Amino acid sequence: MNVLKARILKEGRNLGNGILKVDGFLNHQIDPVLIDACGRELASRFVSARATKVLTAEISGIAPALSTAFHLGVPVVYARRERPVTMPDQVLLTVAPSHTKRHPTELIVSPEYLVARDRVLIVDDFLATGQTILGLARLARAAGATLVGIGAVIEKAFEEGRRTLAACDVPIESLAIVTRMSEGEIELA
Amino acid sequence: MNVLKARILKEGRNLGNGILKVDGFLNHQIDPVLIDACGRELASRFVSARATKVLTAEISGIAPALSTAFHLGVPVVYARRERPVTMPDQVLLTVAPSHTKRHPTELIVSPEYLVARDRVLIVDDFLATGQTILGLARLARAAGATLVGIGAVIEKAFEEGRRTLAACDVPIESLAIVTRMSEGEIELA
Numbered sequence: 001m002n003v004l005k006a007r008i009l010k011e012g013r014n015l016g017n018g019i020l021k022v023d024g025f026l027n028h029q030i031d032p033v034l035i036d037a038c039g040r041e042l043a044s045r046f047v048s049a050r051a052t053k054v055l056t057a058e059i060s061g062i063a064p065a066l067s068t069a070f071h072l073g074v075p076v077v078y079a080r081r082e083r084p085v086t087m088p089d090q091v092l093l094t095v096a097p098s099h100t101k102r103h104p105t106e107l108i109v110s111p112e113y114l115v116a117r118d119r120v121l122i123v124d125d126f127l128a129t130g131q132t133i134l135g136l137a138r139l140a141r142a143a144g145a146t147l148v149g150i151g152a153v154i155e156k157a158f159e160e161g162r163r164t165l166a167a168c169d170v171p172i173e174s175l176a177i178v179t180r181m182s183e184g185e186i187e188l189a
Numbered sequence: 190m191n192v193l194k195a196r197i198l199k200e201g202r203n204l205g206n207g208i209l210k211v212d213g214f215l216n217h218q219i220d221p222v223l224i225d226a227c228g229r230e231l232a233s234r235f236v237s238a239r240a241t242k243v244l245t246a247e248i249s250g251i252a253p254a255l256s257t258a259f260h261l262g263v264p265v266v267y268a269r270r271e272r273p274v275t276m277p278d279q280v281l282l283t284v285a286p287s288h289t290k291r292h293p294t295e296l297i298v299s300p301e302y303l304v305a306r307d308r309v310l311i312v313d314d315f316l317a318t319g320q321t322i323l324g325l326a327r328l329a330r331a332a333g334a335t336l337v338g339i340g341a342v343i344e345k346a347f348e349e350g351r352r353t354l355a356a357c358d359v360p361i362e363s364l365a366i367v368t369r370m371s372e373g374e375i376e377l378a
Contacts, residue, residue, distance in 0.1 A: 021275040029266045029302040032259035059247045066252050070221035077218045086210040113218040
């Protein structure tokens, strides 16, 4: 997706240790037009998967997942990190190691909104180590739902998430693939 | 906004203590078509405010703020509760009492994305006590920016947020106003 790749190369910053700063358009300040284009593209790549629901994790997955869901015409559910008072006592919960937060975080979904008949497309902002997405896949399985695909805006190929997620046995799509980050550089596939 | 009001009356639940459960379409599972309509309506109500930026707070403000920003054609910034590693050391930070979380939370924005020339429209999912929105207004002021409006999807009129925010002296718009919640009922204006 050329518009996204151009934006990463122009505005992204390599902060070292594999940390890619893209908070000017993706995960603090958001460019709504770019996100809409990303959602439209992810939706088009997964249209044959016949998803009934998009699943993501708060916080920064919400924008691309919402846009993808809009273009697919299905609801989106975002896993919470804390159980709000509006959620039932019995929930779907899994623990995922977090690369950026440096401590494991909980992923919580209400069983009201993830059910056995759902065909689930997971969408997140980053595919890095794959641990958050793997956690979301466990939630879908716990609900008895069928995972039908995994989509990410930016993949950091060198963190091997695609290999981690191979066991899910579903199509994986990312809109920009970072192949290498060294000495302040950002290399895209 | 009739489509929103109908949805609140059909699917919303009064959990007592002023807690309105709308997590089937607004803040856990999201209906992207409804949210798009809400954003379009908020954008139309504030078009004359000439906002250059929409400001919201994670988590559940992101979806309506993103949609409003899309229809206004401006970026959206969401205040974080924790400072991520991608943020500079010097940030804009304020503390806001949280009605639903029952402990004060931090609202953090990078000064990279909120600047003196910005005309800021604050958008959130709920206008209740108004404390989160007031915190966002403080962040805008700390950046030297001009607050031009406040928009919410659902206002709980009985929590007096509109009075709290009167000192901001900007137009306040909400798409559905809950006037009373008692004995399991939900009354809309």
